[in-house]
Amino acid sequence: MPAKIVVVGSFNMDLTAYMERLPRPGETLNGRQFVTGPGGKGSNQAVAAARLGAEVTFIGRVGHDVFADSALNIWKQERINTEYVVRDPEYATGVAPIWVDAQGENSIVVVLGANLAVSPADIDRAADVIAEADILVTQLEINYDAAAYALKIAKEKGIVTILNPAPAGKLAPEVLALADYLTPNETELEVLTGKTGVSVEAAARSLLTRDGQTVVVTLGAQGAQWVNQSGTGQIPTFPVKVVDSTGAGDAFNAGLAVALAEGKNLTDAITFANATAGLCVTKPGTTLSMPRRDEVEALLKRN
Numbered sequence: 224m225p226a227k228i229v230v231v232g233s234f235n236m237d238l239t240a241y242m243e244r245l246p247r248p249g250e251t252l253n254g255r256q257f258v259t260g261p262g263g264k265g266s267n268q269a270v271a272a273a274r275l276g277a278e279v280t281f282i283g284r285v286g287h288d289v290f291a292d293s294a295l296n297i298w299k300q301e302r303i304n305t306e307y308v309v310r311d312p313e314y315a316t317g318v319a320p321i322w323v324d325a326q327g328e329n330s331i332v333v334v335l336g337a338n339l340a341v342s343p344a345d346i347d348r349a350a351d352v353i354a355e356a357d358i359l360v361t362q363l364e365i366n367y368d369a370a371a372y373a374l375k376i377a378k379e380k381g382i383v384t385i386l387n388p389a390p391a392g393k394l395a396p397e398v399l400a401l402a403d404y405l406t407p408n409e410t411e412l413e414v415l416t417g418k419t420g421v422s423v424e425a426a427a428r429s430l431l432t433r434d435g436q437t438v439v440v441t442l443g444a445q446g447a448q449w450v451n452q453s454g455t456g457q458i459p460t461f462p463v464k465v466v467d468s469t470g471a472g473d474a475f476n477a478g479l480a481v482a483l484a485e486g487k488n489l490t491d492a493i494t495f496a497n498a499t500a501g502l503c504v505t506k507p508g509t510t511l512s513m514p515r516r517d518e519v520e521a522l523l524k525r526n
């Protein structure tokens with residue numbers, strides 16, 4: 224039986240410029256290449272989970288424009304259930320201008336449009352499919368109340384939840400408590416905790432609000448560190464040539480969700496997530512750089 228994953232999240236059309244180095248304020252630079260492609264943290268996670276073999280339902284909003292058509296095309300291509308996607312009558316589809324330098328590092332601006340119109344009522348309409356999921360995954364690129372409500376509904380139904388707190392902002396303690404897994408990167412961890420100059424473990428531990436919660440901090444080339452009531456551990460990642468790091472966190476979250484839904488233990492699930500993210504960064508683009516299951520299995524086997 225494939226893992227059943229519900230993603231409540233964003234879609235953005237990514238407008239990516241590749242360049243030698245990122246511009247300074249006030250500077251004009253020549254770019255090497257410009258590419259448009261599907262993106263958005265939620266949609267990236269949904270596509271990655273589908274490519275890893277999960278049965279995926281996406282809950283979100285797009286507008287009535289050509290970017291929305293691209294979203295619907297990619298979801299159809301990846302066999303994602305879009306029954307609960309709303310075409311918003313008022314707002315445009317989200318867009319994300321992205322800069323990527325020669326080292327594969329990126330800077331992203333999101334103009335969220337229809338993503339911010341996702342509402343608790345959208346979640347209510349999908350209550351039955353949430354009740355049947357193995358895992359619900361959400362992020363903070365949609366309306367905050369809707370993301371919090373999705374976590375609440377999932378927990379009421381006894382469903383495991385992953386909150387990818389990106390982009391990071393302050394989270395109410397009662398919302399934090401609804402996440403079984405919280406997956407910030409190091410920058411997001413700092414914003415969430417307000418703590419600098421302390422260890423990753425100490426900062427992550429300060430986010431735990433109850434038993435049964437785990438914080439998994441993604442550390443780029445250093446892999447990921449988990450922290451929960453029973454301890455902490457760092458799981459190394461795989462040596463790869465980084466071409467474009469955009470979407471690595473999304474690949475990681477999808478890998479984690481699928482592996483946990485399939486019953487893998489935490490260490491194996493993080494290893495699987497590291498492999499998914501590791502492969503994602505070897506290709507340009509975001510959604511389109513998400514690896515398929517056989518590629519992830521092959522990388523795990525080689526290592």
Ligand code: RIB
Pocket residue numbers: 235236237261262263264267318319331333364469470471472473509510
């Ligand atoms: O995580 C990468 C994503 O962040 C991009 O696809 C962009 O749309 C922004 O949401």
